[in-house]
Amino acid sequence: MRRLILVFAGLLALLPIALGQNMLYWPDPTWRAPESVADKPNPLAQKRWAAAGGKKLFLRNCAECHDKDGNGLVKKHSADLLLPVVQQQSDGVLFWKITNGNTSRSMPSFSKLQELERWQIVLFLRTLKPSEQAPKQ
């Protein structure tokens, strides 16, 4: 029985690696978007084709830290965008975070991208598949 538990624990520990997730990512609890932006709808929500442009923008501007798959493995402390803690945030919150950045964690502001382009990135983020794994606290 003990052996079975050990094997199960080992498999559980390897699961994040198998899923390609960054378990070193620790969400910044102080990085909160204002409540007013939470319900802001994505103006491109009905234009799913725009996610292709979002992918291109993501690869150019975000993949350096978040990896091309969004799992943040390139730089160990970058956010794993596949995690539920990220994916459960509303479109408006993700848009706000891309726009403003989090300078204390070296996440730059991407306000240099056009507003619709930032929404395109949000659209693309929704195509990344979330997993059930929670971040390490």
Next chain:
Amino acid sequence: MSWRRVILWLVCSLAVPSCSAQESPYFVTYDHHMEEPGNLEVETQSTMGIPRAGQHFYIAPWVEFEYGVTAQWTSELYFDSQATANDGALFTGWRLENRYRPLKREHWINPVLYLEYENLNEADKIQKEIEGGAPDLSLPNSVLRQEQDRELESKLILSSDVHDWNLAGNFIVAKNFSQSEGVEFGYSFGFSRPLATLASGANCRFCRENFSAGLEVYGGLGSTLGFGFHDTAQYAAPVIAWAVSDNATLRFSPGVGLTHQSNPVLFRFGYSYEIRGFGSRVAHLFGSRQ
């Protein structure tokens, strides 16, 4: 370098998959968008002055290294030079500038503080910013190079993104410690917009999204010895930028002189190449794990 090599280099640089233009098209005006942390942008630009009677045509190239120290702090190092027809070519000095963005979030108006130290001689003609009175363009380089120009320059940069437009204004205060010119003032204003606001999924090179255009107006405002537009150089210049590849941008600006002390026409062109993750690559060389 032979022409064949130049053409090969151009073809190679253009062969990189293209993406949308995000670099500002401005040459003189700064906006509030900082270099991303750890990225190094290498840029070569040139100012080409079409002279008035009695003056000589000149071209003033410079190289610029822009590094994102943090998300709020960008540092730049310049090396300036110039060549004047029927005169000569020379290295005119260096500049070190730092930009700091005090506010962490995006606001309606975003201020950036700018501080620059210049160690140049008076033969410098890149005119990256114009402050004080108009430069004397009729003196030969042999005279101008004798005059040192050690200057501390500060700017208040105010910039705003309104819908798809960027509006930016820079207010310059400069003090030359080598000469008694008082404290000099200058300004620049600019607005720009990309030609398309939605990125296409394709890697197209000539898509509208790869281009941005705008207008800059800049000039001197005299000094504490005489404030105002009198005897100053003033320019209005359309600007256009083209993201030729994922990392590279070409810029062009044909400026028009608005006063008699200005060059009638001032052409500017530049090429920039961004090396992403430069800081972490260098850190890795020295044994850092990150």
